[in-house]
Amino acid sequence: MSLSSSAADSETNVSGDISTVPTTPDRSQSGSPGLHDSNDEVDNSFEKASPLKNGDAEYRVPSRTIRSICVVGAGYVGGPTAAIVAYKNPHVRVTVVDRDDRRIRRWNSRHLPIYEPGLSEIVRISRDGLQGSCEKDCVEAHDTAELKARSPNLFFSTDVSQCIPNSDAVFIAVNTPTKMRGTGKGSATDMTSFEAVAAEVIRHAQNNTIIVEKSTVPCRTAQMIQEMITIQRPGEDFEILSNPEFLAAGTAVQDLLHPDRIIIGSAPTPEGRAAAESLAGVYSSWIDRSRILTTNVWSSELAKLVANSMLAQRLSSINSISAICEATGAEVNEVSAAIGMDTRLGKSFLRAGIGFGGSCFKKDIASLAYIAESLGLDEVAHYWRQVNVMNEYQRDRFAARVIRHLNSTLVTKKICILGYAFKPNTSDTREAPALEIIKTLLDENPHEIAIFDPCCNRLVIENEIRALQPYGSPILSDDGGCVKVYSNVYEACADSNAVLIVTDFPEFRNTPVTVSPDSKTQSTQRLQEATPANTLSPPVTASYEPFNAEPDCSADCPDCQSGITYGESNPSVGKDVPKEQVNWKKIAGEMRSPKWLFDGRCIINIPEMTKLGIRVESIGSAGLAV
């Protein structure tokens, strides 16, 4: 592989923005690293470095204290990660850079480009600083240290080349979607953005800068970076660390504040270990050292792909069982509860549904399978690909069930979709199953498809619907089409023949959602423990205003345009407890008969709903024979 030419190519390939919405952009051609043909000339200098031998005390290299960090990529990972690192390390200067000027403007404004419960408060503290001490007035004891007067230490900028040379460590947190063209299309990781940023880091960084892979990348990406360094900066020393991120959408702040573990992979050399120790120093300001795991760099890169693949595998497993339940009369929720009590299996990730969405699972499984295939391990690749196959089967099975129960014609019918985001409490709609279900329903030429989501910005949903290519125009009702996005759940459901629950917002349940001390989920406990959202709420509304002034939004801010901030319309956001659950009696009264409810997330109590005259078909339950 010619490293110099691949780096140059990547520079010319990044003109279009493939980052923000699609995870499988159709322009992507740059492939996975490290999986060379056996005849390729490979620079193995990353591995040739002499490993530290037991007892070689003189080989020890002292770790450096990191005082400035540049995070490249102001997305769902880069933004929140930088915000927490800055919040917990007031003396470290953290700058997030991105080529997307609009995104950076939003990070510098009141309405951030992504919604995550608790994030805006954290950003305010780190980005805007606190005036004077608010120790007595506004904080609970455990957060006092962070909330003393502090200067801003979190910055957002588009000046990538200026930020890199002024940083001790550069985190690369750009998107790594699936390649959609060329070799490995539909499976290999598209490294276009990652490679371009790596080249830029190598061009501008000072010698000894620590380069951190934050993006999810194929195993052996560090070697690709090392080869670029060997060619572009021969004789200089850069350490490359793998430090994958495990946050999930909707709980990013809590996941970052209380991670199960931090993995730092490094070269097995004194310098590599010292760099890992430097990075561990940043995390150890709020994470117990026992949770910071250091590994070799390949293990760390691979562990991220494996974690996601195994989580998704569990979902496809329980979803496959839901199909058996529907045919036999077993109840999938009961099966999940029964097997989840086996401590070897555990309770998590056993909720059956219409299948997983989100920007990560599908692409990371595809990447793992591609790696296996490239290594000649076809059976291994086939095994993992089945996880995605089962996921699509589950979603399509649900859509087919809806159509079948509606007499296989939607021409005069109104279908209401409740929930559009791929999971609750997030504005992230990437790879949302809702969109695929809508496409399938559109094929049936329905009278209307109504959409309501308590968290997503209406304009964002409308833009995605409008962009549906195969269906031409018009699609949206504003353009003369049949899809309408509502801001009110009752208007969305009125006159509908069928309501589909696609996202498991607690508001959509028909049984009371309460949180007793005994039934708290771990995440709920965490939320109530320590979020700045909780600790800071009173002072923000009180007469004493501890924050520095908050920057205004720019004229094109979609939240200002729609008049709704992510989460504002959903009072439950960040607390796991809905303040206002949907009134199903009211909805039942306004639906057309026969009234159908298709529960794609197994959150409806069927007997209760039946009392309202609604026929329920739920994933993993037998339902009515048709």
Ligand SMILES: NC(=O)c1ccc[n+]([C@@H]2O[C@H](COP(=O)([O-])OP(=O)(O)OC[C@H]3O[C@@H](n4cnc5c(N)ncnc54)[C@H](O)[C@@H]3O)[C@@H](O)[C@H]2O)c1
């Ligand atoms: N979203 C998640 O929940 C999550 C969780 C863990 C890991 N990850 C991984 O983290 C990585 C980032 O994911 P994300 O969801 O934050 O992506 P994203 O699309 O939200 O953000 C990526 C950002 O990188 C910027 N970017 C791309 N090329 C650039 C360049 N050449 N110069 C400067 N900026 C550039 C884009 O403009 C964009 O703002 C991916 O590898 C993903 O797999 C994501």
Ligand SMILES: O=c1ccn([C@@H]2O[C@H](COP(=O)(O)OP(=O)(O)O[C@H]3O[C@H](CO)[C@@H](O)[C@H](O)[C@H]3O)[C@@H](O)[C@H]2O)c(=O)[nH]1
């Ligand atoms: O029991 C369950 C749990 C989840 N889901 C669905 O699975 C998808 C993914 O959910 P989740 O994993 O909670 O959210 P993500 O933001 O996709 O987070 C995953 O992907 C991230 C990106 O790599 C990782 O960092 C996280 O650790 C990993 O959980 C969503 O559609 C959920 O509705 C279910 O259907 N049933």
